Amino acid sequence: MPDTPTPLWEVFIRNRTGLPHRHCGSVHAHDAEMALQAARDVYTRRGESVSIWVVPSSAITASDPGDKEALFEPTASKIYRHPTFYEIPDEVGHM
Amino acid sequence: MGQDTDAIFATCLALGDDALVLGHRLSQWSSTAPTLEEDIALSNLGLDMIGQARLFYQLGATIEGKGRDEDKLAYFRDASAFRNLLLMELPNGDFAVTMARHLAVAAFLEPYYRALAASPHQGLAEIAAKAVREMTYHVRHAGEWIIRLGDGTQESRRRMIAGLDAIWPYTGELFAMDEAERSLAAAGIVPDRATIRPQWNETIARVLAEATLDMPEPAAQRAGGRQGHHTEHLAPMLADMQSLARAHPEATW
Numbered sequence: 001m002p003d004t005p006t007p008l009w010e011v012f013i014r015n016r017t018g019l020p021h022r023h024c025g026s027v028h029a030h031d032a033e034m035a036l037q038a039a040r041d042v043y044t045r046r047g048e049s050v051s052i053w054v055v056p057s058s059a060i061t062a063s064d065p066g067d068k069e070a071l072f073e074p075t076a077s078k079i080y081r082h083p084t085f086y087e088i089p090d091e092v093g094h095m
Numbered sequence: 096m097g098q099d100t101d102a103i104f105a106t107c108l109a110l111g112d113d114a115l116v117l118g119h120r121l122s123q124w125s126s127t128a129p130t131l132e133e134d135i136a137l138s139n140l141g142l143d144m145i146g147q148a149r150l151f152y153q154l155g156a157t158i159e160g161k162g163r164d165e166d167k168l169a170y171f172r173d174a175s176a177f178r179n180l181l182l183m184e185l186p187n188g189d190f191a192v193t194m195a196r197h198l199a200v201a202a203f204l205e206p207y208y209r210a211l212a213a214s215p216h217q218g219l220a221e222i223a224a225k226a227v228r229e230m231t232y233h234v235r236h237a238g239e240w241i242i243r244l245g246d247g248t249q250e251s252r253r254r255m256i257a258g259l260d261a262i263w264p265y266t267g268e269l270f271a272m273d274e275a276e277r278s279l280a281a282a283g284i285v286p287d288r289a290t291i292r293p294q295w296n297e298t299i300a301r302v303l304a305e306a307t308l309d310m311p312e313p314a315a316q317r318a319g320g321r322q323g324h325h326t327e328h329l330a331p332m333l334a335d336m337q338s339l340a341r342a343h344p345e346a347t348w
Binding site: 006027029030031033034037038040041042045 | 130131132133135136139235236239243
């Protein structure tokens with residue numbers, strides 16, 4: 001175990017078979033095995049969890065908040081991408 | 096009560112006291128553990144032990160049939176009436192001492208509960224079957240820390256060796272049996288503690304080998320907890336643990 005700052009790990013938990021793993025937080029741990037244990041202890045205390053993933057936080061590439069407008073604004077004007085944009089004829093009934 | 100019933104009540108009390116005292120020691124790490132993650136982990140381990148204690152006390156109280164309940168057994172007996180092993184009541188020391196003690200206990204309880212789960216006594220078998228799954232994780236948690244501390248920095252290694260040395264004189268009592276327990280073991284109702292020793296040795300040896308640590312030197316062994324002869328550490332711990340229940344008897348949430 002190196003005498004260095006403890007690395008950070010992102011934790012993903014799957015609560016039921018069939019559902020995807022979801023990001024639920026992060027833990028500090030010196031290695032992957034200890035990160036799994038910490039994730040188990042911190043994030044599965046109340047749940048019916050069936051699986052845990054841990055990923056070094058350093059392995060995640062994140063978008064720049066400064067790019068927010070360029071990346072996400074253009075979709076705001078494309079309301080036809082939402083299903084609610086379309087009127088459903090009465091004859092169709094419930095979809 | 097018959098002879099067997101007496102002995103089964105004594106077993107419930109002994110196993111319950113072991114679990115409660117160790118559980119309370121673990122709870123004393125709350126808010127002072129080395130990291131937030133480990134703080135929660137130690138609380139989880141403690142809650143597992145306290146949950147086991149409750150089940151043993153509930154079963155014991157029913158068998159005794161004198162109107163005592165789990166709270167009476169936990170909060171209204173003094174140190175001399177507690178039957179836990181000395182190992183459980185030792186102060187936490189530093190994190191390495193706590194992990195050394197916890198591995199020693201978990202490496203025993205995991206195979207012990209596994210054997211007890213096959214007991215013809217349904218009440219004991221049911222508690223053991225639930226508890227064995229918890230202990231499997233406890234072995235892993237304490238073991239992984241000992242491996243990293245032993246095979247870590249110079250300082251962590253020094254402390255891990257000191258931690259193992261500190262608890263070693265108290266590990267022999269894990270395998271001691273009094274006459275009542277021996278009679279239950281002979282009847283196949285509880286495991287013979289001696290039969291757990293090979294697996295205990297194996298678990299400890301595996302973890303220490305991976306931690307690049309030697310087995311501690313054989314040490315003069317201390318015992319007496321089962322007879323109520325405790326170290327000076329138990330009474331102050333109980334005074335703290337029992338103060339609220341004694342100040343407000345019969346209080347409910």
